[in-house]
Amino acid sequence: MSDNASKVNTSKYQCRSCGGNMEFDPESQSLKCPFCSDTAPIERDEEKPAVHDYRTADTSASHNWGEEKRLIKCESCGAETMIDSAKSADFCAFCGSSHILTQEDTNPAIAPETVIPFKISKNQATEAFKQWISKKKFAPNALKSRHTMESISGVYMPFWSFDSKTESDYTAEKGTYYYTNEMKTFTDSDGKVQTREEKIRHTRWEKVAGNYIESFDDVNIVASDNVSQILAKDIEPYKLEELTKYDPRYISGFLAERYTVDIHQGWNMAKNEIDEEIASGIIEEIGGDEHRNLNVTTDYQTIDYKLMMLPIWISSYRFKDKVYNFLVNGQTGKVAGKAPTSWAKVLGLFGGIAGVTAIIILLIKLFGK
Ligand SMILES: [Zn+2]
Numbered sequence: 001m002s003d004n005a006s007k008v009n010t011s012k013y014q015c016r017s018c019g020g021n022m023e024f025d026p027e028s029q030s031l032k033c034p035f036c037s038d039t040a041p042i043e044r045d046e047e048k049p050a051v052h053d054y055r056t057a058d059t060s061a062s063h064n065w066g067e068e069k070r071l072i073k074c075e076s077c078g079a080e081t082m083i084d085s086a087k088s089a090d091f092c093a094f095c096g097s098s099h100i101l102t103q104e105d106t107n108p109a110i111a112p113e114t115v116i117p118f119k120i121s122k123n124q125a126t127e128a129f130k131q132w133i134s135k136k137k138f139a140p141n142a143l144k145s146r147h148t149m150e151s152i153s154g155v156y157m158p159f160w161s162f163d164s165k166t167e168s169d170y171t172a173e174k175g176t177y178y179y180t181n182e183m184k185t186f187t188d189s190d191g192k193v194q195t196r197e198e199k200i201r202h203t204r205w206e207k208v209a210g211n212y213i214e215s216f217d218d219v220n221i222v223a224s225d226n227v228s229q230i231l232a233k234d235i236e237p238y239k240l241e242e243l244t245k246y247d248p249r250y251i252s253g254f255l256a257e258r259y260t261v262d263i264h265q266g267w268n269m270a271k272n273e274i275d276e277e278i279a280s281g282i283i284e285e286i287g288g289d290e291h292r293n294l295n296v297t298t299d300y301q302t303i304d305y306k307l308m309m310l311p312i313w314i315s316s317y318r319f320k321d322k323v324y325n326f327l328v329n330g331q332t333g334k335v336a337g338k339a340p341t342s343w344a345k346v347l348g349l350f351g352g353i354a355g356v357t358a359i360i361i362l363l364i365k366l367f368g369k
């Protein structure tokens with residue numbers, strides 16, 4: 001990752017021994033010089049990360065990332081990442097494309113409040129990838145190549161986190177079951193008309209109204225749509241108790257993805273989750289056997305947010321014009337990914353006549369439904 005260009009550039013985290021550009025080192029949790037390996041500790045800020053008022057975010061949010069960042073945009077997939085201004089990027093972390101442009105940052109991104117620093121090093125992530133791909137029997141050999149191993153990038157992914165105190169007024173109709181015994185006539189197997197007593201269920205409806213209070217903490221929304229949301233879910237959970245106050249030194253040497261889900265879209269998604277929770281809380285409070293015509297008006301008395309940056313190692317590779325992503329949780333080392341299948345290998349597995357029969361059976365299984 002390091003080149004001479006970054007060495008001559010005077011950076012904020014200049015190595016005191018050789019003047020090089022120091023980067024965050026997951027193994028020592030400190031700044032480390034890639035040229036002479038000298039380290040400089042980062043003292044942890046134990047202070048709880050602050051939250052900010054969502055309603056004034058447009059005018060009061062901080063855009064100060066603590067150091068100069070450059071915004072780059074991938075022409076192939078549209079992903080936007082912030083990189084150290086002294087650095088250059090050779091390829092897009094999300095799709096592997098080399099068509100990357102520096103963008104003018106006309107709408108500066110809100111700065112993160114809190115971060116989980118990388119704990120898994122690039123070597124550990126590469127090792128995890130090697131192990132994972134070696135278990136994929138049918139993956140094409142091209143994937144096991146040196147290039148794929150090398151194009152692994154450490155990216156901080158943005159998440160919105162919302163807290164809200166809510167008070168809701170509701171009206172609804174509550175249904176309670178009751179039963180009556182009624183005489184019913186029926187025709188028996190001999191064709192005779194008979195009568196018998198049957199238990200019939202009815203619903204008694206009554207109007208109900210009430211007031212419901214609930215507080216929500218840490219409703220978290222992935223603020224990126226550049227990696228598959230499914231893959232991103234697969235590397236969860238993160239140990240959020242290890243969140244620490246944002247410090248630009250943790251980002252040094254890594255990419256920071258610029259959110260593609262802005263704060264208002266983020267709040268709308270969080271609000272949907274919150275509204276669903278409120279509705280199920282109210283339904284429980286109403287009780288009864290059924291309900292109908294539920295009408296809820298919610299006052300979101302406080303809405304607080306913070307932007308979190310969580311660490312991911314991403315390897316993206318193109319294979320036959322398709323992009324495949326492979327992710328490693330940068331905190332826990334959990335792996336998720338999808339690999340293409342090499343049909344040549346699948347077919348090669350079945351040799352001879354027995355193989356042909358097996359293939360036919362396989363094809364029937366696959367397409368015979
Ligand atoms: Zn140095």
Ligand SMILES: [Zn+2]
Binds near residue numbers: 078079092096097
């Ligand atoms: Zn891209």
